[in-house]
Amino acid sequence: MSNMNDVAKEAGVSRGTVSNYLNNRPVRSDSKASIERAIAKLNYVRNTAARDLRASKSTFVVLIIPTVWTPFFAELTYWIQKNLEGQGYKMILCISNSEFDHEREYVTMAEEQRVAGIITISYSDLTQHVDAEMPLVAIEKEKTGLFPLVTSDNYAGGQLAAEAFRERDVTQYICLGFDLDSMGAMLSRQTGFTDFCNEQHLSNKVYELPSSKQGRDVLKRAMMATLQEIITDFSDQKIGIFAISDAYAKMALTLLQEMKIDVPNKVQIIGFDGGKSSQNALPELSSIRQPVELIAQTATDNLNQQIRGEGKRHPVSRDILPVSFTEGMTTVKTK
Amino acid sequence: MSNMNDVAKEAGVSRGTVSNYLNNRPVRSDSKASIERAIAKLNYVRNTAARDLRASKSTFVVLIIPTVWTPFFAELTYWIQKNLEGQGYKMILCISNSEFDHEREYVTMAEEQRVAGIITISYSDLTQHVDAEMPLVAIEKEKTGLFPLVTSDNYAGGQLAAEAFRERDVTQYICLGFDLDSMGAMLSRQTGFTDFCNEQHLSNKVYELPSSKQGRDVLKRAMMATLQEIITDFSDQKIGIFAISDAYAKMALTLLQEMKIDVPNKVQIIGFDGGKSSQNALPELSSIRQPVELIAQTATDNLNQQIRGEGKRHPVSRDILPVSFTEGMTTVKTK
DNA sequence: GTGAAAGCGCTAACAG
DNA sequence: CTGTTAGCGCTTTCAC
Numbered sequence: 001m002s003n004m005n006d007v008a009k010e011a012g013v014s015r016g017t018v019s020n021y022l023n024n025r026p027v028r029s030d031s032k033a034s035i036e037r038a039i040a041k042l043n044y045v046r047n048t049a050a051r052d053l054r055a056s057k058s059t060f061v062v063l064i065i066p067t068v069w070t071p072f073f074a075e076l077t078y079w080i081q082k083n084l085e086g087q088g089y090k091m092i093l094c095i096s097n098s099e100f101d102h103e104r105e106y107v108t109m110a111e112e113q114r115v116a117g118i119i120t121i122s123y124s125d126l127t128q129h130v131d132a133e134m135p136l137v138a139i140e141k142e143k144t145g146l147f148p149l150v151t152s153d154n155y156a157g158g159q160l161a162a163e164a165f166r167e168r169d170v171t172q173y174i175c176l177g178f179d180l181d182s183m184g185a186m187l188s189r190q191t192g193f194t195d196f197c198n199e200q201h202l203s204n205k206v207y208e209l210p211s212s213k214q215g216r217d218v219l220k221r222a223m224m225a226t227l228q229e230i231i232t233d234f235s236d237q238k239i240g241i242f243a244i245s246d247a248y249a250k251m252a253l254t255l256l257q258e259m260k261i262d263v264p265n266k267v268q269i270i271g272f273d274g275g276k277s278s279q280n281a282l283p284e285l286s287s288i289r290q291p292v293e294l295i296a297q298t299a300t301d302n303l304n305q306q307i308r309g310e311g312k313r314h315p316v317s318r319d320i321l322p323v324s325f326t327e328g329m330t331t332v333k334t335k
Numbered sequence: 336m337s338n339m340n341d342v343a344k345e346a347g348v349s350r351g352t353v354s355n356y357l358n359n360r361p362v363r364s365d366s367k368a369s370i371e372r373a374i375a376k377l378n379y380v381r382n383t384a385a386r387d388l389r390a391s392k393s394t395f396v397v398l399i400i401p402t403v404w405t406p407f408f409a410e411l412t413y414w415i416q417k418n419l420e421g422q423g424y425k426m427i428l429c430i431s432n433s434e435f436d437h438e439r440e441y442v443t444m445a446e447e448q449r450v451a452g453i454i455t456i457s458y459s460d461l462t463q464h465v466d467a468e469m470p471l472v473a474i475e476k477e478k479t480g481l482f483p484l485v486t487s488d489n490y491a492g493g494q495l496a497a498e499a500f501r502e503r504d505v506t507q508y509i510c511l512g513f514d515l516d517s518m519g520a521m522l523s524r525q526t527g528f529t530d531f532c533n534e535q536h537l538s539n540k541v542y543e544l545p546s547s548k549q550g551r552d553v554l555k556r557a558m559m560a561t562l563q564e565i566i567t568d569f570s571d572q573k574i575g576i577f578a579i580s581d582a583y584a585k586m587a588l589t590l591l592q593e594m595k596i597d598v599p600n601k602v603q604i605i606g607f608d609g610g611k612s613s614q615n616a617l618p619e620l621s622s623i624r625q626p627v628e629l630i631a632q633t634a635t636d637n638l639n640q641q642i643r644g645e646g647k648r649h650p651v652s653r654d655i656l657p658v659s660f661t662e663g664m665t666t667v668k669t670k
Numbered sequence: 671g672t673g674a675a676a677g678c679g680c681t682a683a684c685a686g
Numbered sequence: 687c688t689g690t691t692a693g694c695g696c697t698t699t700c701a702c
Contacts, residue, residue: 001449001468003678003679003680004679004680005679013688013689014688014689014690015679015680015681015689015690016681016682016688016689016690016691017687017688017689019680019681019682020681020687020688022680023681025687026687027687027688028687028688031687031688043466045443045446045447046447046679046680047447047449047678047679047680048447048448048449048680049384049387049388049393049448049449049679049680050388050678050679050680050681050694051679051680051681052384052680052694053384053385053388053678053679053680053694053695053696054679054680054681054682054693054694055680055681055682055694056694056695058384060427067413068403068409068412068413069406069409069410069413071404074403074404074409075404077403077428078402078403078404078430081428081429081430082430090427090444090448091427091428092395092425092426092427092428093412093416093426093427093428094416095413095416095417108380109425111380112380112381112382112383113383113384113425114336114382114383114384131378133336338694338695338696339695339696340695348672348673349672349673349674350673350674350695350696350697351672351673351674351675351697351698352671352672352673354696354697354698355671355672355697357696358697360671361671362671362672363671363672366671366672381695381696382694382695382696383696384694384695384696385678385694385695385696385697386695386696386697387678387696388678388679388680388694388695388696389677389678389695389696389697389698390678390696390697390698391678391679
């Protein structure tokens with residue numbers, strides 16, 4: 001593979017001139033012509049790795065994400081990639097499975113590679129292990145306070161769900177879910193929901209389910225038992241189930257349909273997570289939708305500013321983005 | 336950020352010795368000790384970008400994929416990432432939306448970055464624009480014959496679906512779908528299905544739907560109309576619908592349920608695509624499952640061999656991987 | 671074993 | 687405008 005020296009020689013000019021040409025700096029038109037000829041002849045393509053080394057900069061950003069299999073993370077990955085690309089970065093995708101050791105290895109890799117920055121979605125205190133000089137933004141959780149955080153307003157989302165149920169004449173409020181992986185966020189959702197219920201004196205109850213890590217069958221069985229309990233205990237009520245994630249919501253819906261329960265007239269369901277891909281799948285769940293695109297944009301913008309040296313630290317930013325309620329087929333229409 | 340010179344100076348040895356130490360080459364134990372002290376003191380981390388430039392190699396692989404939002408692509412992305420990581424590569428994720436210009440830009444980027452190799456899932460003839468020296472493997476489609484191809488056996492998948500229906504006493508065979516994006520693969524599925532039916536003298540009919548690019552509502556309406564037509568035309572038959580993708584299958588299922596059609600007793604459905612995440616979502620579709628993990632592994636192994644210079648070109652390999660039928664809730668159980 | 675020197679491919683500073 | 691030079695941070699001979 002030919003390099004700048006070959007081009008310079010072939011064109012009969014010096015390497016510096018070729019460099020100038022490639023970087024759109026003024027070059028006499030005859031040298032320009034011969035350089036172009038040489039490039040075409042030799043099939044030259046510039047080596048950006050060398051360029052970046054020389055400039056001591058990098059155009060890589062590392063994204064560390066638990067998984068890419070769920071709608072929310074898939075969509076988030078998509079938008080982050082698109083934004084970074086728009087800003088001139090290339091994205092190195094690192095899938096952690098939420099394993100701490102794995103996450104740490106990725107951080108090491110990022111530092112060894114001298115990447116421009118890191119975006120993490122980690123539920124452990126990963127950021128403690130990151131050099132303070134490294135531009136980084138955390139999504140969903142960041143406890144150390146050392147790095148900027150972007151998250152959606154999980155608490156408000158819980159409230160919103162409860163409020164939506166109240167407008168739909170629900171008499172028994174249920175919160176369903178639990179997930180160790182992202183405890184903080186999940187807990188906020190739950191608290192938002194129950195706080196609203198309690199403030200408004202609405203009868204509510206929380207049911208915890210096993211972590212999805214224990215396998216689908218365990219979860220499914222537990223969910224089934226829970227639903228049956230709910231149905232019999234509150235047989236004379238209009239039930240509203242707020243599931244802590246769309247995955248739970250969808251599973252609950254399917255099981256209720258198998259049980260021949262009338263959704264949404266007897267039981268209404270609201271999920272949490274969103275992202276268009278879960279929306280696309282029929283039947284459409286009513287759900288609290290996170291502003292995925294906005295999360296991605298906020299995160300990438302912030303990161304870009306850090307890289308550019310425009311600070312954005314001190315005080316470290318905490319962006320809490322608004323969620324919204326999207327009406328699907330699992331809640332009744334309000335007049 | 337400190338470099339090897341700083342470490343050498345601090346440790347009172349030469350740069351070469353530090354390099355030897357870092358690469359596990361024999362070093363006298365007292366220099367070793369002082370180097371370690373220096374590294375710790377200066378917080379030194381090696382710069383792999385510089386290392387790779389010097390060695391004229393790269394540890395990056397580019398993955399160009401249409402999207403990451405569907406179960407199949409999400410799972411594929413996951414496994415490719417994991418395999419590449421296991422082989423010591425970092426993966427640059429490029430999401431093309433199946434846009435040709437976009438794909439080409441990614442290829443240029445890859446060549447400028449001097450990446451070790453490229454994995455593409457492209458439905459245009461992208462590979463014509465790739466330097467023949469660049470290690471590359473195509474997934475699903477590669478027409479030029481210049482680069483290795485890994486794909487699942489779409490034709491056999493169609494046959495398999497028809498065969499499954501026959502075992503389940505279906506009397507009217509329907510093939511549902513159409514997608515410009517991945518025409519080749521989709522067509523093979525359809526042909527496999529209809530060929531089997533025709534060979535076995537089974538009454539069959541193909542319905543084409545608008546591309547999903549035209550939006551969900553258009554598709555949904557068309558699907559609804561088609562299903563109604565099918566139901567009335569074949570009201571006295573046991574119908575088997577083979578949908579060309581799980582997305583179509585799921586949509587068909589939902590609509591049929593809305594229409595109060597008995598699935599699977601009146602109408603049975605088999606989808607195509609697979610990947611555990613679509614399996615995870617209840618209700619479970621009966622489906623032709625692609626060996627996603629195997630596709631990923633075959634592709635990454637092949638790429639790795641190319642990079643290592645073990646050829647694997649001439650003749651260029653064509654790996655056609657076996658699909659399988661997975662029983663879900665949308666077909667009747669056989670005795 | 672270790673130091674000195676050359677060089678991966680490029681950019682930037684500076685004379686001319 | 688262009689050639690020369692130095693050097694990004696590392697590895698790799700090759701003497702000693």
